[in-house]
Amino acid sequence: MKRPVITIAQLAAHADQEVTLRGWVYNWRKKGKLRFVILRDGFGYLQCIVFRPEVSDETWETAVELTQETSVEISGKLVADERAPGGYELKADDLKILGTSPEYPLGKKDHGVDFLLNKRHLWLRSKRQHAIMRVRSEAQFAIREYFQSRDYTLIDSPILTPAACEGTSTLFETDYFGEPAFLSQSGQLYLEPAAAALSKVFCFGPTFRAEKSKTRRHLTEFWMVEPEVAWLQFDGLLDLCEDFLSEVVSRILDRCAVDLERLERDTSKLEASTSTPYPRIDYGDAINKLKELGCQIEHGDDFGGDDETLLANLYDRPVLVTRYPADLKAFYMQPDPKDPTRALAVDVLAPEGYGEIIGGSERSASLEHLEKQIKLHGLPREAFEWYLDLRTYGSFPHAGFGMGLERFVSWMCGIPHLREAIPYPRLINRLYP
RNA sequence: UCCGCAGUAGCUCAAUGGUAGAGCGGGUGGCUGUUAACCACUAGGUUGGGGGUUCAAGUCCCUCCUGCGGAGCCA
Structure with a gap:
């Protein structure tokens, strides 16, 4: 039968x-x-x-x-x-x-991290990893759904690029028919022209950072979603950040209940993040608050990991830290008209110590300002001619942000290290399997 | 790159400077309801590499390698 x-x-x-x-x-x-x-x-x-x-x-x-x-x-x-x-x-x-499966190497008892990462291809068979991979899959789906249902066009930015995007991070260099080429650290600069073409766009793909970071919050290859919106200005950007996050968190809670339970995630800690508004705090006020809490930090400093956690722990949902000192941020950001030493930049800090999950800004629309900034940052102007064209031919106010997928997934799943939030983590000293 | 911690059986870990052990996994046997089953027996080691101190080093010292955590940088 x-x-x-x-x-x-x-x-x-x-x-x-x-x-x-x-x-x-x-x-x-x-x-x-x-x-x-x-x-x-x-x-x-x-x-x-x-x-x-x-x-x-x-x-x-x-x-x-x-x-x-x-x-x-x-x-x-x-x-x-x-x-x-x-x-x-x-x-x-x-x-x-x-x-057959003779002497399967992963046992029923605990293993160390190094061993599991070397057996990542088999580790994926475990219940916990199933749950994380499903949350990741659902997060990617919800993110695309959020943008595409709001008339955004998906624009794939290139991975091989001729020069540094922001001139800050260390890039992976590769040989491109005898010329140096670099793996993209951000799709943003390529997205801005697309915003001039299609108004509301986003990209969602892998990005690469060659920094030798050895922390639980860093990968050398990670996935980032970056929307870029024409006519959007700073206040609108802040609204977009919180609307986007609250919506995607809601969908994860709706669709991944079984997986989050398997991961023993206390979802009551995520509930507050499903509703807006999120708290917003000016950079200067954040520094003052941290000093009150006893931090060794001064105006003009960037936040360390501990500072971020301390600040984020004051709230039950993500907090938007706004208007950073311009010299801490990338060259393309719009200066605050009320105080040109500040940039119209926002970092979104997730609760429970998950740190910066979003970084965004209004972009400078001024050719003159950008030319000055490129010189100031010691960047080669030739490499940015195409980017400056945007300010020559119909310059327009626009803004956008980038969110690291793995940091978001880690936060949703309540997992302590980014390496479990991606199927095959790439870390300093780890390119296998 | 810098600071800290670690490396012992396939895996997770014990072992006052004095004979290297357990649990899991493997093998053999037992049991008709197990829930990471249990019980008995069994195999399995150049204690990360090199050098040094000592009668004697897994243990103390130096050095290198590898990994982990953190800093810087960032999402």
């Missing part, structure tokens, strides 16, 4: 039926003439029972050979059983090994 092949997501519709499933042996236990096989198929887990008196010798011999992560095709009758995790179990009568 040919039995339907189903997945563990479809169990309820096939109760008391004869079915076939394919998957991997997550775990197995033996108890005399009984074998409990926990099958994993990417959708869930199903306990399968092989009972010696009720199966053929061949099936029994096969069951005896099962090891962790053996891939199998298993058939039998699906029954509801309170003793089984998940509520259903399969009374197996036929079992085929599709691929």
Whole structure:
């Protein structure tokens, strides 16, 4: 009799039926003439029972050979059983090994981080990693949905670039037919021309930073979403940041409840972030507040990781820190008309110590100002001719921000280190697997 | 690049300067309801590399390597 092949997501519709499933042996236990096989198929887990008196010798011999992560095709009758995790179990009568798995290296007990990262390709098979990858997938979907449902056009910015985008970070250099080329650290400069073309645009792709950062908040390859909007000015940018974040957080809470529960995420700590407004604090006031709290920080300094955490912990939702000193920020930012030593820049700090998840600004529309800034930052003007063209041919006010996907996902999942928020993390000293 | 911590069995970790151990995983056997099952037996080591101190070094010292955490920089 040919039995339907189903997945563990479809169990309820096939109760008391004869079915076939394919998957991997997550775990197995033996108890005399009984074998409990926990099958994993990417959708869930199903306990399968092989009972010696009720199966053929061949099936029994096969069951005896099962090891962790053996891939199998298993058939039998699906029954509801309170003793089984998940509520259903399969009374197996036929079992085929599709691929053996001798001495699977990941055990049921704890492993160290270095070992797990070296086995990242296998680590992805664990329950916790499934949950994180699904949250990441859902976050990417929600982000694209947010922008595309609001008439933004997705513009893919180049990854190979001829020069530094912002002239600040260290870039990965590669050989481009004998010429130096660099892996992009930001799509923004390429997005601004697209905003002049299509008004509301965003890019969402990988970016690269060659800084030798060794912290839980840094990757050398990470994904960033960057909207850029024509006619948007600073106050509108702040509104966009909080509307975007609150909307995406809401969707994660709606759609990833099961995964967040598996990750033991206290979602009550995310609830406040689903509603606006978010607190906004001027850079100068933030410095004063930090000094009150006993920080060794002066006006003109950038925030350290601890300062960010301290500041963010004053609020139950992300806080927008505004109007940074211009010389802390990139060359293209618009100076505050009320105080030209400040830039119309915003950093959004996530709660619970997850740090800066968004950095944005209104961009300078003035050719003269940008020419001055490029000189001041020691950047080669030739490399930016095309960028300056935007201020020559119909210059326009515009603004945008960038959000690091992994920092956002880490915050949603409540995981301490960015390396778990991306399938194959690239870190200083780690390019494998 | 700088500061701090670590490296012992396949994995996670013990071991006053004095005979290198346990749990998990592997192997063999037992058990008809296990939930990271349990029980018994068993195999498994150049203690990251090199040098030094000492009667004696996993342990103390120097050095290199690797990893982790943090700083700087940033999302």
